[in-house]
Amino acid sequence: MKKYVCGICGYVYDPDKGDADGGIPKGTAFEDLPDDWACPVCGASKDEFSPE
Amino acid sequence: MQNIYSAVKITNNVYWVGAIDWGIRDFHGYTTPEGSTYNAYLIMADDVTLIDTVKAPFKDEMLSRIRSVIDPAKIKYIISNHAEMDHSGCLAEAIDLIKPTKVFASAIGVKTLKELYHDQHEIIAVKDGETLSLGNMNLTFMETRMIHWPDSMFTYLAEEELLFSQDAFGMHLATMERFDDELPQHKLEYEAATYYANIVLPYSAIVLKTLEKVATTGWKIKIIAPDHGPIWRKNLGWIIELYKKWATQRPVNKAVVLYATMWHSTEKMARAISEALAEAGVRTSLLSMNKFHRSQAAYEVLEAGALVVGTSTLNNNLLPQMADTMTYLKGLKPGNLIGAAFGSFGWSGEGVRDLEAILKEMKVEIAAPALSIRNAPNKGALQMCQELGKTIAAELKKKLTSS
Numbered sequence: 001m002k003k004y005v006c007g008i009c010g011y012v013y014d015p016d017k018g019d020a021d022g023g024i025p026k027g028t029a030f031e032d033l034p035d036d037w038a039c040p041v042c043g044a045s046k047d048e049f050s051p052e
Numbered sequence: 053m054q055n056i057y058s059a060v061k062i063t064n065n066v067y068w069v070g071a072i073d074w075g076i077r078d079f080h081g082y083t084t085p086e087g088s089t090y091n092a093y094l095i096m097a098d099d100v101t102l103i104d105t106v107k108a109p110f111k112d113e114m115l116s117r118i119r120s121v122i123d124p125a126k127i128k129y130i131i132s133n134h135a136e137m138d139h140s141g142c143l144a145e146a147i148d149l150i151k152p153t154k155v156f157a158s159a160i161g162v163k164t165l166k167e168l169y170h171d172q173h174e175i176i177a178v179k180d181g182e183t184l185s186l187g188n189m190n191l192t193f194m195e196t197r198m199i200h201w202p203d204s205m206f207t208y209l210a211e212e213e214l215l216f217s218q219d220a221f222g223m224h225l226a227t228m229e230r231f232d233d234e235l236p237q238h239k240l241e242y243e244a245a246t247y248y249a250n251i252v253l254p255y256s257a258i259v260l261k262t263l264e265k266v267a268t269t270g271w272k273i274k275i276i277a278p279d280h281g282p283i284w285r286k287n288l289g290w291i292i293e294l295y296k297k298w299a300t301q302r303p304v305n306k307a308v309v310l311y312a313t314m315w316h317s318t319e320k321m322a323r324a325i326s327e328a329l330a331e332a333g334v335r336t337s338l339l340s341m342n343k344f345h346r347s348q349a350a351y352e353v354l355e356a357g358a359l360v361v362g363t364s365t366l367n368n369n370l371l372p373q374m375a376d377t378m379t380y381l382k383g384l385k386p387g388n389l390i391g392a393a394f395g396s397f398g399w400s401g402e403g404v405r406d407l408e409a410i411l412k413e414m415k416v417e418i419a420a421p422a423l424s425i426r427n428a429p430n431k432g433a434l435q436m437c438q439e440l441g442k443t444i445a446a447e448l449k450k451k452l453t454s455s
Binding site: 010 | 160195197198202255257258415
């Protein structure tokens with residue numbers, strides 16, 4: 001599963017780690033994140049992300 | 053007539069050419085009782101360079117300070133370390149007047165400046181780690197995204213061992229003194245902490261990473277020149293350690309009790325809770341948000357272990373002063389807190405429930421059930437408040453022992 005980088009703040013979403021604070025379990029692919037998921041660092045929406 | 057505004061020499065080749073805003077009191081919702089400065093810096097290298105500019109109304113003050121050293125037309129490069137308007141507000145006008153050969157910003161800075169000013173000036177993007185030769189001196193750029201905007205970057209001047217840190221290590225403090233060693237240390241600590249709490253706190257995780265990144269560069273730094281407040285030439289290690297401490301957000305034995313009240317009932321509860329917390333050995337700050345500003349609450353919460361919040365219920369809602377404070381605090385993302393909500397109500401009591409919901413959204417660990425009292429608290433109700441204070445104190449002690 002690919003990592004994705006936030007184009008605003010540089011945060012990297014790693015599917016192996018998930019996003020515990022955002023309620024996203026480990027092993028969740030970026031594509032499977034809910035549409036309203038936001039970058040945990042800067043709050044940018046999913047469409048600001050691109051593959052690392 | 054001689055210039056009123058002169059530059060201040062920082063090193064052999066670097067001058068402060070910023071502006072002092074003695075009158076500003078509201079910085080986008082952060083109250084600044086001591087005013088501020090907008091710091092711009094002139095590097096007298098072979099290729100003369102200006103680092104950042106100032107807020108638009110202060111353009112002439114900046115130009116006047118530049119003129120006390122050199123004809124502004126001799127400036128070859130302008131660097132924008134931070135696109136926010138207090139540092140870029142006169143950038144377009146400065147470019148028109150100075151006509152520099154090139155203007156640089158981070159990639160996101162270029163985009164942000166375009167979106168802020170919608171003009172035709174060409175700004176060149178520099179990459180993280182890129183260097184720029186000024187002839188006899190060299191600049192290195194480091195992206196510091198989200199400290200505290202996505203465009204933010206540091207610029208390092210190796211020959212003078214000087215780091216231009218834009219808003220990092222800054223403070224809102226209007227003074228004639230330009231250096232940290234000219235000001236009392238307790239004042240520096242208070243103003244730097246207030247600035248950190250109100251501006252930098254949400255990005256604490258990035259602060260820690262950035263401090264590590266700077267350490268790995270091997271840069272020798274003897275001066276930190278921020279975009280607000282005094283220039284650090286003596287207490288560099290001290291302010292860096294404070295930044296590490298604030299960014300770590302380790303809980304401490306301190307409770308902050310914030311409340312708003314209609315007819316003093318919630319206030320009585322707040323007093324009883326605070327007295328019990330203090331009696332149990334917890335350092336306690338009590339702030340009536342009817343009277344205090346939200347930025348003071350942010351300062352108090354920066355170094356705390358417990359956040360206890362109270363409100364009356366007004367028209368089925370929490371009081372607007374608490375809605376204001378909680379919205380602000382939630383955005384600042386203070387970490388590692390335990391807490392509880394309390395308050396008085398007349399007939400419905402939604403305010404306390406709403407406050408507790410906000411605490412949960414803020415990831416504050418709820419240490420005790422919310423305490424709601426109908427109308428004025430009697431002796432029994434005040435005893436319950438004391439119990440609440442004791443419970444929070446005991447939970448805080450547990451947390452401090454285990455962490």
